[in-house]
Amino acid sequence: MNYIGLMSGTSMDAIDAVAISISSDTKLAVLATHSAPYPVELKAQLQRLGSPSSSELELAAQLDTRLGELFASAADEVRNKAGLERQHISAVGSHGQTVRHCPGAQQPFSLQIGNPAIIAERTGIATVADFRARDIAAGGQGAPLAPAFHLWMFHSRERNRAVVNIGGIANISYLPAQIGQRVRGFDTGPGNTLLDHWVAKHLGHNFDADGKWAATGTVTVTLLERLCNDDYFRAAPPKSTGPEHFDLDWLQRYLAEMRPPPQAQDVQATLTELTARTIAQALNDHFPSVDEIYVCGGGTHNKHLMVRLRSNLSSVALVETTAALGLDPDWVEAAAFAWLAHQTMTGQPGNLPSVTGARHEVVLGGIYKA
Numbered sequence: 001m002n003y004i005g006l007m008s009g010t011s012m013d014a015i016d017a018v019a020i021s022i023s024s025d026t027k028l029a030v031l032a033t034h035s036a037p038y039p040v041e042l043k044a045q046l047q048r049l050g051s052p053s054s055s056e057l058e059l060a061a062q063l064d065t066r067l068g069e070l071f072a073s074a075a076d077e078v079r080n081k082a083g084l085e086r087q088h089i090s091a092v093g094s095h096g097q098t099v100r101h102c103p104g105a106q107q108p109f110s111l112q113i114g115n116p117a118i119i120a121e122r123t124g125i126a127t128v129a130d131f132r133a134r135d136i137a138a139g140g141q142g143a144p145l146a147p148a149f150h151l152w153m154f155h156s157r158e159r160n161r162a163v164v165n166i167g168g169i170a171n172i173s174y175l176p177a178q179i180g181q182r183v184r185g186f187d188t189g190p191g192n193t194l195l196d197h198w199v200a201k202h203l204g205h206n207f208d209a210d211g212k213w214a215a216t217g218t219v220t221v222t223l224l225e226r227l228c229n230d231d232y233f234r235a236a237p238p239k240s241t242g243p244e245h246f247d248l249d250w251l252q253r254y255l256a257e258m259r260p261p262p263q264a265q266d267v268q269a270t271l272t273e274l275t276a277r278t279i280a281q282a283l284n285d286h287f288p289s290v291d292e293i294y295v296c297g298g299g300t301h302n303k304h305l306m307v308r309l310r311s312n313l314s315s316v317a318l319v320e321t322t323a324a325l326g327l328d329p330d331w332v333e334a335a336a337f338a339w340l341a342h343q344t345m346t347g348q349p350g351n352l353p354s355v356t357g358a359r360h361e362v363v364l365g366g367i368y369k370a
């Protein structure tokens with residue numbers, strides 16, 4: 001069976017589209033990939049909408065429609081690249097663009113936009129969307145959802161594996177070798193989000209290419225210690241977070257205490273170390289028996305970050321990207337939502353209560369029929 005996965009993460013960089021085939025023997029094969037960068041002005045609008053203080057209903061509804069059209073185009077594009085007709089695709093799984101993630105609020109919710117009715121209408125393919133809501137309704141965080149896919153795709157019976165996804169936010173999945181042991185996972189905190197925003201503010205770039213700018217700076221130890229003291233890092237899982245917590249205002253509160261203020265490149269070096277250290281600490285504290293770590297997400301392209309991550313994880317024998325397990329690290333998240341669509345279409349649960357904290361397993365998402 002063939003599926004399309006559409007992912008646009010908290011980095012708000014691009015729509016990642018992947019066409020995959022799923023079978024019981026070979027599991028997953030990538031048929032085609034397509035990445036559609038967000039236009040600069042759309043990214044700015046999404047960031048405005050996503051900022052914690054925004055409450056712009058009209059803009060949210062407009063962008064919901066606009067993204068629906070863009071997601072539909074990305075799905076058609078990747079289907080064409082795969083050389084498939086629409087009737088050969090069982091479903092599109094669309095994550096949507098998160099504009100607010102508040103699973104711990106009095107009225108918990110996680111809001112993704114990118115109208116799935118439009119995707120189904122334009123593509124003529126059944127579309128599964130709104131994956132997080134049902135897990136939250138069952139008492140869960142609604143996140144992370146990728147661990148169930150990581151388990152299906154990357155589990156080994158010999159080695160305890162962990163998968164680390166470094167997107168805007170970083171999340172880990174721990175996959176114990178022994179069947180029956182609980183899979184666990186959570187968001188560790190910032191991945192690329194602070195790095196992106198700091199480099200945008202100071203150099204006007206979308207991201208710190210290869211981590212080159214951070215590599216010119218020196219880690220400011222006092223700042224790093226203070227940032228690492230944020231309550232989120234010490235909170236017990238299940239937990240999930242978003243850029244509404246780890247934003248430049250959050251950083252600014254700590255920077256305001258620093259005399260003299262650190263150099264901009266030293267802050268970039270410190271933020272890179274923060275990502276590396278908090279991922280490593282989460283692994284060391286919660287999953288000390290991990291044998292192998294596989295990294296995915298855009299953060300794998302940040303060479304300096306990968307060096308710092310490996311250095312912080314020196315006790316683990318193997319730190320690789322998911323390419324070593326046959327899946328390109330850039331397409332793991334989009335593939336996860338293609339697989340989650342498969343779970344939904346076949347009536348199977350997509351959440352892991354041991355990860356999200358939900359009271360029970362649930363079939364995720366709503367189906368918008370072809």
Ligand SMILES: Nc1ncnc2c1ncn2[C@@H]1O[C@H](COP(=O)(O)OP(=O)(O)OP(=O)(O)O)[C@@H](O)[C@H]1O
Nearest residue numbers: 009010011167168192207209210297298299301302
């Ligand atoms: N060459 C590179 N050097 C440094 N960083 C890079 C490079 N290429 C990509 N990145 C980083 O990866 C980010 C995009 O990663 P990705 O698409 O995995 O994140 P995301 O969209 O937030 O996804 P998700 O939330 O699903 O994990 C960019 O914003 C940037 O920070």
Ligand SMILES: [Mg+2]
Nearest residue numbers: 009011013014
């Ligand atoms: Mg992305």
